[in-house]
Each structure stands twice: as structure tokens, then as C-alpha cells.
Amino acid sequence: MASVEKPRRRSDRTRGRIVEAAHGLFIARGYTGTTFQDIADASGVAVQTVYFHYGKKSNLLKHVVDVASVGDTEPVALLDRPAFADLRRARDPAVAIRGWTRQSAAILTRVAPVLAVVRAAASSDPEMAAQWAVNSEQRRVAHGEFVSILVGMGALRRGVTRGRATDVTVALLAPELFLVLTGECRWTVGQWRTWTADHLIHDLLARPSG
Numbered sequence: 001m002a003s004v005e006k007p008r009r010r011s012d013r014t015r016g017r018i019v020e021a022a023h024g025l026f027i028a029r030g031y032t033g034t035t036f037q038d039i040a041d042a043s044g045v046a047v048q049t050v051y052f053h054y055g056k057k058s059n060l061l062k063h064v065v066d067v068a069s070v071g072d073t074e075p076v077a078l079l080d081r082p083a084f085a086d087l088r089r090a091r092d093p094a095v096a097i098r099g100w101t102r103q104s105a106a107i108l109t110r111v112a113p114v115l116a117v118v119r120a121a122a123s124s125d126p127e128m129a130a131q132w133a134v135n136s137e138q139r140r141v142a143h144g145e146f147v148s149i150l151v152g153m154g155a156l157r158r159g160v161t162r163g164r165a166t167d168v169t170v171a172l173l174a175p176e177l178f179l180v181l182t183g184e185c186r187w188t189v190g191q192w193r194t195w196t197a198d199h200l201i202h203d204l205l206a207r208p209s210g
Contacts, residue, residue, distance in 0.1 A: 017043040031121035058127040068111035093155035101197040112175035143169040157206040
């Protein structure tokens with residue numbers, strides 16, 4: 001067993017170095033401006049190793065996005081992680097919103113810059129356009145699951161449907177808006193988090209609290 005696990009751990013470490021290098025290079029140089037040779041050089045491996053693990057650049061960028069979304073390489077979906085389970089146990093909807101906004105801030109700090117790379121490449125690359133569509137749907141599903149927690153509490157204000165609440169949440173927590181406010185407008189992540197949570201509480205909840 002040990003002889004099997006050691007190569008596996010070595011392979012995982014190699015993939016980790018490749019992903020870390022690719023994350024920085026994609027953000028700095030864009031999708032078309034980053035080559036497998038660049039990534040191999042930055043991660044200290046042979047270019048054939050990058051091809052062996054990922055085959056093509058679109059596969060590597062997809063993996064970079066996936067890792068940035070959850071913060072590690074463990075094969076556990078965001079909605080199955082303990083942090084989201086904590087939100088399901090919340091009793092105060094305002095506390096749940098602030099918890100979801102706090103989690104989203106951590107995720108967007110990692111993933112928003114690389115999602116901008118996907119979006120920029122989507123206009124000229126069909127694979128990237130498909131990737132952007134998948135990532136957008138994944139975000140909507142995640143926010144919809146969070147809204148379901150609020151619905152289960154009976155917390156939505158009169159006239160706000162589940163769909164409308166999901167629309168509002170998707171819009172306010174969009175990676176594009178996060179980058180505008182924390183980049184162009186120079187807000188801190190904490191300022192973004194407070195502003196976003198306050199708006200969600202005001203726009204969605206029947207009796208704002210907290």
C-alpha cells in the first residue's frame with residue numbers, strides 16, 4: 001500500500017505546483033498569452049509532464065478554476081463542505097447571509113481573477129465560452145441552494161420569489177462586481193463583504209436583523 005501511496009502523493013504535489021504556477025500565469029498573461037512551456041518552467045517540471053496531467057490548456061484552466069473555487073484539491077464539492085453545512089444549521093437568516101457572504105468573499109478573492117481570464121477568452125474560443133457557461137451555471141446553482149436555506153426559514157419578504165432572490169444574490173455576488181469594487185474602487189474585501197450582506201438583508205428578508 002505504501003509503495004502505491006508514495007507515487008500518488010508525488011503526483012499530487014506535482015499537480016499542485018502546476019496548478020499554482022498556472023493560476024498566476026493565466027492572471028498575469030491571459031489565456032492565449034500563457035503556454036504549457038511557461039507553466040512547466042514556472043512549476044519546475046518538464047513540459048511533457050504538464051501535457052501528461054492535463055492534455056490541453058483548457059483542461060488545465062478548468063482545474064485551476066475548480067481548485068480556486070474550493071481552495072484545495074480535495075474532491076469535495078463546495079455545497080458538501082462543512083462551511084455550507086453550518087449555514088444549513090443557522091437559525092437567524094441575517095446570520096446565514098453574513099456567513100454566506102463571508103464564504104463568498106474568500107472564494108471570490110481566489111477565483112474572480114481567473115474567472116476574468118475565462119470570460120475574456122470566451123469571445124474568441126469556443127471551449128472557453130463553454131467553460132464560462134458552466135462556471136456561470138455552477139455559481140447560480142450554489143446561490144440557489146443558499147436561497148433555499150432562506151426559503152426553508154420562511155425568511156423571504158413578501159413578493160420576493162425564490163427565483164428573484166437567486167437573481168439578486170447572483171448579481172450582488174458576481175465576480176465581475178467583486179473585481180470592480182475591490183480593484184477599480186479599491187474597497188477592502190471586508191468593505192465588500194459588509195456592503196453585500198447589508199444589501200442582501202435589506203432586499204431579501206422580511207424582518208431584517210443583525
